[in-house]
Amino acid sequence: MELxxxxxxxxxxxxxxxxxxxxxYLGFRDATNARHFPGLNFTxxxxxxxxxxxxxxxxxxxLALNTYPQPHNWPQWEAAVxxxxxxxxxxxxxxxxxxxxxxxxxxxxxxxxxSVQGSATSYEALRFYHERFGIRRAVLPRVLSxxxxxxxxxxxxxxxxxxxxxxxxxxxxxxxxxxxxxxxxSPNTCGACSPAEFVRWEETPAGRTTRLGGVLIDRRTAxxxxxxxxxCKGRYEVGGKTFYAIEEPTSLNTMELLPELMALGVxxxxxxxxxxxxxxxxxVTRVWRAAIDACARRPAGFRPAAxxxxxxxxVSEGAQTTFGALHRPWQ
Amino acid sequence: MTAEPITTPRLAIxxxxxxxxxxxxxxxxxMVADSPAEIVYLGETVCSKRRSLNLExxxxxxxxxxxxxKEVVLSTLSLVEAESELKTLRRICENGRFLVEASDxxxxxxxAGGVPFCTGPTxxxxxxxxxxxxxxxxxxxxxxxxxxxxxxxxALRAACPPEVEIEVFAFGRLPLALSARCFTARAHNLAxxxxxxxxxxxxxxxxxxxxxxxxxxxxxxxxxxxxxxxSLLGEIDEVAAAGVDVLRxxxxxxxxxxxxxxxxxxxxxxxxxxxxxxxxxxxxxYWRGEAGIAAPAT
Numbered sequence: 001m002e003l004x005x006x007x008x009x010x011x012x013x014x015x016x017x018x019x020x021x022x023x024x025y026l027g028f029r030d031a032t033n034a035r036h037f038p039g040l041n042f043t044x045x046x047x048x049x050x051x052x053x054x055x056x057x058x059x060x061x062x063l064a065l066n067t068y069p070q071p072h073n074w075p076q077w078e079a080a081v082x083x084x085x086x087x088x089x090x091x092x093x094x095x096x097x098x099x100x101x102x103x104x105x106x107x108x109x110x111x112x113x114x115s116v117q118g119s120a121t122s123y124e125a126l127r128f129y130h131e132r133f134g135i136r137r138a139v140l141p142r143v144l145s146x147x148x149x150x151x152x153x154x155x156x157x158x159x160x161x162x163x164x165x166x167x168x169x170x171x172x173x174x175x176x177x178x179x180x181x182x183x184x185x186s187p188n189t190c191g192a193c194s195p196a197e198f199v200r201w202e203e204t205p206a207g208r209t210t211r212l213g214g215v216l217i218d219r220r221t222a223x224x225x226x227x228x229x230x231x232c233k234g235r236y237e238v239g240g241k242t243f244y245a246i247e248e249p250t251s252l253n254t255m256e257l258l259p260e261l262m263a264l265g266v267x268x269x270x271x272x273x274x275x276x277x278x279x280x281x282x283x284v285t286r287v288w289r290a291a292i293d294a295c296a297r298r299p300a301g302f303r304p305a306a307x308x309x310x311x312x313x314x315v316s317e318g319a320q321t322t323f324g325a326l327h328r329p330w331q
Numbered sequence: 332m333t334a335e336p337i338t339t340p341r342l343a344i345x346x347x348x349x350x351x352x353x354x355x356x357x358x359x360x361x362m363v364a365d366s367p368a369e370i371v372y373l374g375e376t377v378c379s380k381r382r383s384l385n386l387e388x389x390x391x392x393x394x395x396x397x398x399x400x401k402e403v404v405l406s407t408l409s410l411v412e413a414e415s416e417l418k419t420l421r422r423i424c425e426n427g428r429f430l431v432e433a434s435d436x437x438x439x440x441x442x443a444g445g446v447p448f449c450t451g452p453t454x455x456x457x458x459x460x461x462x463x464x465x466x467x468x469x470x471x472x473x474x475x476x477x478x479x480x481x482x483x484x485x486a487l488r489a490a491c492p493p494e495v496e497i498e499v500f501a502f503g504r505l506p507l508a509l510s511a512r513c514f515t516a517r518a519h520n521l522a523x524x525x526x527x528x529x530x531x532x533x534x535x536x537x538x539x540x541x542x543x544x545x546x547x548x549x550x551x552x553x554x555x556x557x558x559x560x561x562s563l564l565g566e567i568d569e570v571a572a573a574g575v576d577v578l579r580x581x582x583x584x585x586x587x588x589x590x591x592x593x594x595x596x597x598x599x600x601x602x603x604x605x606x607x608x609x610x611x612x613x614x615x616x617y618w619r620g621e622a623g624i625a626a627p628a629t
Contacts, residue, residue: 068457071486098460121410128440143511171508179476183625216541236539238518325511
């Protein structure tokens with residue numbers, strides 16, 4: 001099982017490589033990828049350096065080109081695919097049908113993975129992408145249960161990668177417009193959910209408020225920690241009660257499920273967090289490397305070590321972690 | 332806007348996104364049959380637990396509408412996970428009589444290269460190459476993703492194959508997101524599998540307001556919609572000028588007859604208004620390239 005780690009910068013890439021990643025994923029410094037945040041991602045020179053570093057250690061490099069171009073900016077995505085091919089990255093991770101079609105026609109030898117942003121939740125969808133675009137791997141949305149992941153893998157013509165750790169999208173990726181409803185910008189169109197320029201923090205007598213595009217996402221009293229104001233993790237009033245109407249601010253952590261994921265034939269586990277620090281990438285990669293190795297040696301008795309769990313808890317968003325949809329207490 | 336409409340767009344009634352009981356659905360489609368809408372999309376697109384009508388019963392309604400001159404299209408589930416859902420999907424795709432609107436890539440996969448098909452707002456077609464890719468496989472019409480603007484719409488019209496029609500979501504609460512979780516069940520502290528079909532209690536969804544009482548979202552089972560009603564009534568000339576072939580009116584439980592009449596009047600150049608139709612206000616920001624929640628200019 002491959003450990004695929006986030007590289008939002010060259011130091012993060014180094015950290016992932018040194019801590020035991022089998023592959024890193026990264027993006028160009030523009031809206032062609034879904035973590036288009038200020039100060040993040042790679043110039044061409046940095047990618048050259050990153051490729052050299054990764055290849056020296058036998059680590060693969062995947063390039064995320066996983067947003068949705070529109071007519072006015074389409075040429076930028078074509079150029080990005082061409083650059084990826086010229087750089088000879090190990091795969092491009094693509095969501096858009098047009099970009100996939102272009103890559104397939106122009107660079108048939110450039111391996112293609114279907115991004116989680118492609119929003120394929122069934123093996124019929126994977127068959128389509130495989131037949132039409134020859135994808136080799138698909139990253140499944142974080143909405144499927146373990147039984148559903150198994151069912152997809154049993155019938156899928158391509159290898160399957162799942163998310164193992166990091167921020168949790170409770171909405172199906174690639175088809176969530178909550179961010180643009182409040183700001184005009186979404187992961188699909190701009191490569192960012194809840195872009196920072198629309199976030200406002202304010203201290204008020206009633207507590208600390210967080211706003212996105214002017215809309216009040218949450219108000220917290222002293223002692224409550226305030227997370228990043230994505231709409232899905234806000235508190236709203238529904239039927240006379242104010243609560244986390246969509247999702248508690250928890251992180252995904254599927255480590256305890258590693259033996260099952262391995263037995264299902266999941267080929268890769270992805271760590272979320274290209275927007276996180278190199279220290280985060282180092283700590284999470286190190287722990288997951290140890291866990292995957294331990295699980296591969298002896299899956300039957302696998303239990304996450306206490307110090308691994310503690311290390312992951314320290315870097316998690318929110319106070320708690322969850323298996324996400326893989327295990328469905330809410331179902 | 333002074334631009335002359337190039338063609339008069341047709342009116343389509345989108346699939347009912349809420350869980351309505353069978354009598355309400357039948358009464359609704361009786362009204363639609365007598366309405367000036369030319370196209371009707373039928374079927375369950377949100378939650379496979381909603382079973383007011385089975386496929387055979389939907390097909391009977393489809394036959395009835397077709398007999399009264401409507402173009403009928405069968406819409407599919409937006410989030411397909413279970414094998415049982417794939418089974419239903421296959422039956423819809425193989426119905427042999429009516430055009431199918433794919434709501435996800437599973438349906439696109441089943442339809443591609445076989446029969447002509449359409450795609451709904453939850454299939455991502457953001458650029459001409461994506462549209463061309465599906466056009467080669469039988470795409471006949473697609474709903475513009477709701478977050479795209481008039482400029483993108485016009486650019487797509489100019490760049491896409493002319494035989495592929497563009498439909499725009501012109502009225503209704505915007506479908507914004509899908510989840511494996513059910514937020515209506517969550518609001519009642521119920522597990523999804525034991526939801527007691529609570530969506531039946533909310534014929535227009537359940538409103539979520541911010542902590543300063545701004546209506547913001549509508550919880551509709553596993554779907555999240557806008558609380559505001561998106562309407563392009565005031566921009567209908569501009570919509571037509573952008574080359575839009577079809578206007579989608581998304582059903583709500585009340586005053587839908589008036590909504591259809593207003594859009595019918597507006598597309599023919601007559602005065603029309605929707606006063607009182609959207610108690611939580613209107614929005615149209617997406618069309619103007621802004622935040623979707625932005626209210627129409629007054």
